[in-house]
Amino acid sequence: MRLETERLILRKLRKSDCSDIVEGVGEYDVAKRTANVPYPYAPSDGLAYINKSLKNWGKTSYAFAIELKSEKKLIGIMGLEAVNVFAGTATTGSWINKKYWRQGYITEAKIAINDFAFDTLKLRRLNSTVNTDNVASNATQKKMGYVHEGVMRKAARSLATHKLHDLNLYGLLKEDWKKVRKGLVAK
Numbered sequence: 636m637r638l639e640t641e642r643l644i645l646r647k648l649r650k651s652d653c654s655d656i657v658e659g660v661g662e663y664d665v666a667k668r669t670a671n672v673p674y675p676y677a678p679s680d681g682l683a684y685i686n687k688s689l690k691n692w693g694k695t696s697y698a699f700a701i702e703l704k705s706e707k708k709l710i711g712i713m714g715l716e717a718v719n720v721f722a723g724t725a726t727t728g729s730w731i732n733k734k735y736w737r738q739g740y741i742t743e744a745k746i747a748i749n750d751f752a753f754d755t756l757k758l759r760r761l762n763s764t765v766n767t768d769n770v771a772s773n774a775t776q777k778k779m780g781y782v783h784e785g786v787m788r789k790a791a792r793s794l795a796t797h798k799l800h801d802l803n804l805y806g807l808l809k810e811d812w813k814k815v816r817k818g819l820v821a822k
């Protein structure tokens with residue numbers, strides 16, 4: 636199973652993605668904004684992540700490689716985690732290699748993956764939590780129609796910085812998505 640957009644291929648991870656993952660998420664500015672990425676990030680961390688993702692693919696999660704067609708390179712990952720088809724829910728999370736920020740790639744990937752979540756998996760709600768001080772990611776949630784539902788105080792400790800973070804809690808219902816979906820365009 637893979638999804639395709641104008642500039643991207645969204646597909647299952649491969650062992651050969653390891654060096655691109657280490658390059659992308661091994662960057663401190665990326666690692667420090669996520670909850671579960673250690674810093675420094677070793678190739679063995681990348682391989683362990685790939686193996687776990689392949690084992691869970693299609694069961695409890697879908698960790699999509701975001702491959703840039705023009706460079707045949709993994710430039711990020713977007714995951715649907717904790718997929719619960721009975722409840723109709725999943726949790727989303729993502730990162731993009733810093734060299735590729737602000738070019739609309741997360742918007743482009745999210746349009747395809749949210750459509751997959753709501754139309755193919757028939758989910759009805761996506762959850763997301765974001766550090767309150769993560770400007771780019773909070774802006775992305777709002778752009779994509781996620782509704783801010785509260786703040787979870789001191790709810791996460793970053794593996795990269797070991798600092799505690801307050802988390803903004805967001806939810807996107809299928810009906811929210813259908814409303815914003817029409818107006819969204821990737822750059």
Ligand SMILES: CC(C)(COP(=O)(O)OP(=O)(O)OC[C@H]1O[C@@H](n2cnc3c(N)ncnc32)[C@H](O)[C@@H]1OP(=O)(O)O)[C@@H](O)C(=O)NCCC(=O)NCCS
Nearest residue numbers: 665668729730731736737738739740741742771772774775
């Ligand atoms: C958050 C992240 C995934 C965004 O990826 P991206 O491909 O650069 O995002 P896009 O170019 O598609 O931008 C989407 C929207 O996010 C917002 N945004 C992105 N970067 C921003 C920044 N530096 N400042 C303010 N808003 C920003 C804008 O609203 C933008 O839409 P616009 O360009 O139409 O104004 C990327 O910054 C990243 O990987 N950050 C580090 C890891 C991380 O924070 N992951 C999320 C953890 S919850």
